[in-house]
Amino acid sequence: MKKITDIFDEKPWTLSFEFFPPKTDKGRQRLWESAEALAGLGADFFSVTYGAGGSESHATLDVVLGLLYRHDVAVMHHLTCIKHTYREIREQLAAMSRVGVRNIMALRGDPRKDEPDFVPGPDQPKYAYQLVEIIHELRGDWFCTGVAAFPEGHPMAGTVQLDSQYLRIKQDRGADFAVTQLFFNNDVYLRFVDRVRDAGVSMRLIPGLLPVVNYEKLVQFCNTxxxxxxxxxxxxxxxxxxxxxxxRKRGIDFAVRQCQDLINRGAPGLHLYCLNRAEPARTIVDAVDF
Ligand SMILES: Cc1cc2nc3c(=O)[nH]c(=O)nc-3n(C[C@H](O)[C@H](O)[C@H](O)COP(=O)(O)OP(=O)(O)OC[C@H]3O[C@@H](n4cnc5c(N)ncnc54)[C@H](O)[C@@H]3O)c2cc1C
Structure with missing residues (x-):
């Protein structure tokens, strides 16, 4: 499997789509059909999320391998460290490299809703940069590592300046690129890029975008x-x-305008949170002039 950094060497911008592991056979079938359609659009890579609180880790790998088997598209395996010991993480990474996984989105993750006061133990990483470090130490030449970035600052970060420093630490420990949290105001993303560049972050910062398909779910998600x-x-x-x-119609209109503006203003790609559906991502990508 190609490393995403190899794709970066060839292309100044990329098109990517994020999936989550479905819970049912029907959901799984829909994911395969969506991936087929999105691969046909020229996707450069897919990414597959990891269960909240480190749950259902096998589900992500199953989908990653299913996508790799079906398509000639790089796939990134999300991995969170919050509930795993260093030893478990090393074993998991070794298993992933044995089956050919080369791209990892290294995340801290969040505690589950029923464990809001969870504090990692001494044998567990506390922050994503520690996971990046393990990946790099274990097989830095084999793995390509993405990390999360927050245009408005992570909600728990003291200030956006501190958050920029933490992103810089992830880069210094071996991160190759970042994908951002969703946002709707492109000026916020461009100001974030300037801010983190000033803090010494030079890696690619790919904007993550969520086309609106359900207003109430959007409000709920953004609250969390x-x-x-x-x-x-x-x-x-x-x-x-x-x-x-x-x-749906207005969501497509909004997303097309937002994506076009980002491309016109030099964003190094688009990462669409497609929620396992080909539409509206396909219509949006067709309408944007790259
Ligand atoms: C693109 C993207 C994909 C995601 N995919 C998933 C997924 O698949 N599964 C999932 O469960 N969650 C996922 N998340 C959510 C993510 O796990 C949460 O947002 C989590 O709260 C932060 O993760 P992080 O990797 O940015 O953590 P970190 O970089 O560790 O940051 C967490 C907090 O700690 C602070 N911090 C970081 N470093 C330090 C330091 N050195 N010292 C002090 N404070 C520090 C940060 O400012 C921040 O407030 C994703 C988020 C994004 C943006």
Missing amino acids: CGATIPKEVHEIFEPIKNDPEET
């Missing part, structure tokens, strides 16, 4: 991940929240 929904977005989607077809 801390991403701001601008007034403009509330004004478009709140009045039509009970009309799925209109929401």
Whole structure:
């Protein structure tokens, strides 16, 4: 499997799509069909999320291997460290490299909702940079490592300046690139890029984008991940929240404008949180002039 950094060597920007491991056979079938359609759009890589709180780790690997078997597209395996010991992580990485996984999104993860006061033990990493370090020490030449970045700052970070320093630490410990949390205001992303460049971060910062398909779920998700929904977005989607077809249409319009503007302003790619569906990602990508 290609490392994502090899793709970077060939291309100044990339198109990528994020999936999550489905829980049912029907969901799995839909994921394979969506991946088929999105691979046909020229996807440079896929990524597959890891269960919250480190749960269901095998599910991510199953989907990663299923995608690798079906498509000639690089796949990135998300991995969180919050609930794993150093030893478990090393074993998991060794197993992943044995089956050919080369791209890892190294994350801290969040405690489960029923364990809000969870504190990692002395044998468990506390931050994502420690996972990056393990990956690099174990097989830095084999793995390519992505990390998460937060245009508005991570909700638990003291300040955006501190958050920029923490991103720099992830880069210094071996991260190759970052994918951002979703955002709706491109100025916020561009200011973030300037801020972290000033802090010495030179790796690619790929914008992560979520096309709006359901207003109420969006509000719920942003409440947990801390991403701001601008007034403009509330004004478009709140009045039509009970009309799925209109929401879909306006969601596509908004995403096409946002993606086009990002491309025009030099973003090094688009990473679409496609929620295991080919649509509306396919319509959006078709409409954007790259
Ligand atoms: C693109 C993307 C993909 C994601 N995929 C998943 C997934 O598959 N599964 C999942 O469970 N979650 C996923 N998440 C969510 C992520 O796990 C959470 O947002 C988590 O709270 C932060 O993870 P992190 O890797 O950025 O952590 P870290 O980089 O460790 O940061 C966590 C917090 O600690 C602070 N911090 C970092 N380094 C230090 C330091 N050296 N000293 C003091 N403080 C520090 C940061 O400012 C931040 O507040 C994803 C997020 C993004 C943006």
